[in-house]
Amino acid sequence: MRYFIELSYHGKNYHGWQKQPNAPSVQETIEKGMSLLLREPVTITGAGRTDTGVHARQMFAHFNTEVKLNAEDLTYKLNSLLARDIAISRIFPVQDDAHARFDAVSRTYEYWIVQKKDPFMNDFAYNLHYPIDIDKMNRAAEALFEHSDFQCFSKSKTDVKTYLCKIEHARWEFVKGKLVFTITADRFLRNMVRAIVGTLLDVGLGKMPEENVKKIIESKNRSKAGVSVPAHGLYLTKITYPYIRDHEPTPPLTIKNNEHK
Numbered sequence: 001m002r003y004f005i006e007l008s009y010h011g012k013n014y015h016g017w018q019k020q021p022n023a024p025s026v027q028e029t030i031e032k033g034m035s036l037l038l039r040e041p042v043t044i045t046g047a048g049r050t051d052t053g054v055h056a057r058q059m060f061a062h063f064n065t066e067v068k069l070n071a072e073d074l075t076y077k078l079n080s081l082l083a084r085d086i087a088i089s090r091i092f093p094v095q096d097d098a099h100a101r102f103d104a105v106s107r108t109y110e111y112w113i114v115q116k117k118d119p120f121m122n123d124f125a126y127n128l129h130y131p132i133d134i135d136k137m138n139r140a141a142e143a144l145f146e147h148s149d150f151q152c153f154s155k156s157k158t159d160v161k162t163y164l165c166k167i168e169h170a171r172w173e174f175v176k177g178k179l180v181f182t183i184t185a186d187r188f189l190r191n192m193v194r195a196i197v198g199t200l201l202d203v204g205l206g207k208m209p210e211e212n213v214k215k216i217i218e219s220k221n222r223s224k225a226g227v228s229v230p231a232h233g234l235y236l237t238k239i240t241y242p243y244i245r246d247h248e249p250t251p252p253l254t255i256k257n258n259e260h261k
Contacts (some may be wrong), residue, residue, distance in 0.1 A: 001064065001065060001066070001093060001096075001213070002062055002063070002064050002093070002094050002095065002096050002097075002098055003062065003063055003065070003069075003071065003091055003093055003094065004060055004061070004062050004092055004093075004094050004098065004100060004244075005030070005044065005060065005061045005062070005063070005066075005088060005090075005091050006058065006059070006060055006088070006089040006090050006091075007030070007056070007060075007086065007087060007088050007089060008056055008057050008058060008059065008086075008087050008089065008096070009026050009055065009056050009059070009085055009086040009087070010019050010053075010055050010085040010086075010123070010172075011026075011050060011052070011053050011055045011056070011231070011232075012085070012123055012232065013083075013085055014026050014029070014052070014053075014085075015052045016049060016050055016051050016052045016053075016054065017029075017046050017047045017048070017049045017050045017056075017059070018046070021039050021085075022194070024058075026050075026059075026086060027044060027046060029082065029083075029086060030044060030082070030086065030088075031043060031044055032041045033078050033081045033082055034063065034074075034078065035078055036255070037066050037074065037078060037081065038065055038069070038074075038217075039067075039241045040065065040066075040067065042063050042065065043063065044061040044062065044063045045061055045062050045063070045099070045100055045101060046060070046101065046254070047061065047062040047101050047104050047107070047239050048057060048058045048104075048188070048237055048239075050109060050234075051190070051191065051194075051231055051234075052231060053077050053230075053231030053232050054199070054231045054234045054235070054236070055124075055232075055234065055235045056169070056235065056236040056237075057235050057236065057238075058089075058236065058237060058238050058239055059117060059236060059239065060100045060104070060219040060239050060241075061100050061158045062094070062098060062099065062100040064096075070246060071090070071091040071092055071093065072091075074091055075088050075089075075090055075091050075113050078091075079114055084241075094243075098243075103241055103242070103243075104185055104239050104240065104241055105186065105240050105241065105242055106168065106185065106238075106239070106240040107184070107185065107186075107187070107238070107240075108169075108182065108183070108184040108236075108237050108238040108240075109182070109183050109184075109188070109193045109234060109236055109237060110180050110181065110182050110183075110234075110235045110237050111126070111180070111181040111183075111193065111194070111229065111233050111234050111235075112124060112125035112126065112178050112179070112180055112233045113125060113126045113127075113128050113132075113178065113179040113180075113181075113193075113233060114126070114127055114177070114178055114179070115127075115128060115129060115130075115132070115179065116129070121178075123153075123232055124231050124232065124233070124239070125178060125232075126180050126229055126230050126232070126233035127200075130205055132179065132201070132204040132205060133203075133204045133205075133206070134172045134173070134174075134179070134204065135256070136203050136204055136210050137172050137200045137201070137203050137204040137210075138145045138171055138212050140168045140200055140203045140210035140211075140212075140213040141171065141172070141200060141213075142211075143213045143214040143217060144167045144170045144183075144196070144213075144217075145167060145170070146214070146215060147148070147214075147217045147218070148164045148165060148166060149163050149164055149217070149220060150163055150164075150165050150189060150192060150217065151220040151221075151222070152189060152191075152195075152216050152217055152219055152221065152222055152224060152225045153187035153189065153191070153192045153195040153196050153199070153217075153222070153225055154190060154191065154192060154195075155189070155190040155191040155222075156222050158189070158190050160189060160190075163189060163220075165185045165186060165187050165188060165189065166185055166186045166187075167183065167184070167185040168184045168185060168186075169182065169183060169184040170182070170183045170184075170196075171246060172200070172204075173175075181195065181197055181217060182237075184238075191228055191242075193234060194228040194229050194230075194231065194234060195222070195226065195228050197226075197229045197234075198225070198226035198227045198228050198229045199213060199216060199225045199226035200213070200226070201226065201229065202226045205224055208256060222241065
């Protein structure tokens with residue numbers, strides 16, 4: 001039987017989502033907890049990979065088990081076992097071919113910036129004390145909708161087969177005293193959001209003209225883009241599936257046929 005897990009986590013104490021040989025990860029931490037509770041080895045597959053220090057307000061993963069389980073009870077026990085920086089929202093059954101990564105149709109990230117010293121935001125937002133021109137950054141971000149190859153924003157050493165992504169939304173706005181960049185796409189490359197934010201900040205800080213963003217994208221050269229901003233300001237906030245509706249207590253066990261299966 002296949003199950004989905006919906007969860008969230010604070011990324012400060014983890015070297016990203018994916019298992020690492022000599023460092024703690026979110027995936028490994030949850031697998032150890034579930035294996036202990038189910039008394040069998042459990043492997044979970046996440047909807048994506050977040051880098052070291054990046055947070056997730058919504059992440060999905062799937063796992064298989066032959067154990068007949070009470071999903072609500074398992075959710076409670078797993079939350080009791082895990083540290084406070086990982087929270088399991090729910091566990092629910094899905095069809096055997098449902099896939100947390102390949103079935104996701106979009107992902108949304110937010111990047112948070114605060115412009116004055118705030119001790120309560122040290123682990124949650126990038127502190128930047130310079131004047132920033134939001135209008136220029138939003139105009140520069142329009143170039144993202146005109147392109148699909150984002151090699152210039154990808155980590156140099158990566159094993160991806162394509163740099164193509166379809167960006168649906170990208171905008172800066174002030175939200176409750178924070179400057180927030182929200183971006184939605186069908187997929188993201190490693191380090192992509194942090195590189196985009198760093199490049200747009202160069203525009204907002206007056207370090208380069210807004211039309212340069214288009215030239216950088218077309219260059220496909222990572223060295224021409226801005227530096228990656230710190231990880232602790234980045235949040236994975238939403239993952240969308242065609243068969244899971246917001247606020248639906250238990251998703252139906254029916255999904256579309258997927259080409260990757």
